[in-house]
Amino acid sequence: xxxxxxxxxxxxxxxxxxxxxxxxxxxxxxxxxxxxxxxxxxxxxxxxxxxxxxxxxxxxxxxxxxxxxxxxxxxxxxxxxxxxxxxxxxxxxxxxxxxxxxxxxxxxxxxxxxxxxxxxxxxxxxxxxxxxxxxxxxxxxxxxxxxxxxxxxxxxxxxxxxxxxxxxxxxxxxxxxxxxxxxxxxxxxxxxxxxxxxxx
Numbered sequence: 001x002x003x004x005x006x007x008x009x010x011x012x013x014x015x016x017x018x019x020x021x022x023x024x025x026x027x028x029x030x031x032x033x034x035x036x037x038x039x040x041x042x043x044x045x046x047x048x049x050x051x052x053x054x055x056x057x058x059x060x061x062x063x064x065x066x067x068x069x070x071x072x073x074x075x076x077x078x079x080x081x082x083x084x085x086x087x088x089x090x091x092x093x094x095x096x097x098x099x100x101x102x103x104x105x106x107x108x109x110x111x112x113x114x115x116x117x118x119x120x121x122x123x124x125x126x127x128x129x130x131x132x133x134x135x136x137x138x139x140x141x142x143x144x145x146x147x148x149x150x151x152x153x154x155x156x157x158x159x160x161x162x163x164x165x166x167x168x169x170x171x172x173x174x175x176x177x178x179x180x181x182x183x184x185x186x187x188x189x190x191x192x193x194x195x196x197x198x199x200x
Contacts, residue, residue: 034175034176034177034178036052036053036054036074036075036076036094036096036176037052037053037054038052039052039074039076039172039175039176040052042171042172042175044078044080044168044171044172045082046080046081046082047078047079047080047081047164047168048078048079048081049076049077049078050077050078050079051075051076051077051078052074052075052076053074053075054072054073054074054075054096055070055072055073055074055075056072057070057071057072058070060075060117060121062115062117064114064115065114065117065118068117068118068120068121069121070121070124070125071095071096071097071124071125072095072096072097073093073094073095073096073124074093074094074095074096074176075091075092075093076091076092076093076094076172077089077090077091078090078091078092078168080161080164080165080168082156082160082164083152083155083156084152085150085151085152085153086136086152086153086156086160087136087137088133088134088135088136088156088160088161088164088165089115089133089134089136089138090115090131090132090133090134090161090164090165090168090169091115091117091120091131091132091133092129092130092131092168092169092172092173093120093121093123093124093129093130093131094124094129094172094173094176094177095124095127095128095129098127099127099128099129099177100126100127100128101179101181101182101183102127102128102129102181102182102183102184102185103128103129103130103131103166103169103170103173103181103183103184103185104123104128104129104130104131104184104185104186104187105130105131105162105165105166105169105184105185105186105187105199106119106120106123106130106131106132106186106187106188107162107186107187107188107189107191107192107195107196108132108133108134108135108141108188108190108191108192108195109141109188109189109190109191109192110140110141110142110190110191111139111140111141111142111143111144111146111147111157111191112133112134112135112137112139112141112157112191113134113135113137113138113139113140113141113143113146114134114138114139114141115132115133115134116132117132119132119187120132123187128185129169129173129176129177129181130169131165131166131168131169132165133161133162133165134161135156135157135161135162136153136156136157136160136161137153137156137157158198159195159198159199162195162198162199163198163199166184166199170184186199
């Protein structure tokens with residue numbers, strides 16, 4: 001199952017799930033993109049925005065990991081602290097042109113512990129606004145040592161980080177484009193299947 005890719009679409013109600021193969025094509029539309037730097041002033045509950053910056057097309061080198069090829073996008077990085085022991089890092093990437101009106105939440109494999117910059121770049125390449133989170137800790141996907149004596153971090157990993165990241169990212173999408181996403185998707189593998197079902 002580790003090689004499988006999960007793609008779940010939420011349509012009409014959170015309780016109604018359809019596989020991606022059952023979804024008819026939705027025509028892309030142009031939306032007016034706002035000023036990326038102004039997103040630094042958006043109020044998100046228990047969240048501090050640390051970066052709000054337009055990134056030109058070309059190569060982008062993330063804070064951690066290898067460079068990725070990107071189309072021009074607005075990069076927003078932030079940290080959510082819903083509990084005293086929480087430190088949920090996430091990034092939302094918003095295409096500067098040709099947004100398709102959709103949002104893609106990006107999940108994690110294993111025990112998470114990192115933002116998936118490669119999948120963020122792939123989402124923007126295909127016109128999606130997208131977000132990814134480390135789920136509240138920095139570690140390798142097979143390392144769960146962070147969980148010992150940290151019940152709030154376990155809660156963040158279990159469901160809270162993905163949920164807050166999606167809510168915050170959709171608020172950024174609304175502020176930047178002037179409208180909410182018409183469709184929301186979730187894409188990941190391994191642990192990402194569990195994350196998708198928890199979020200649904």
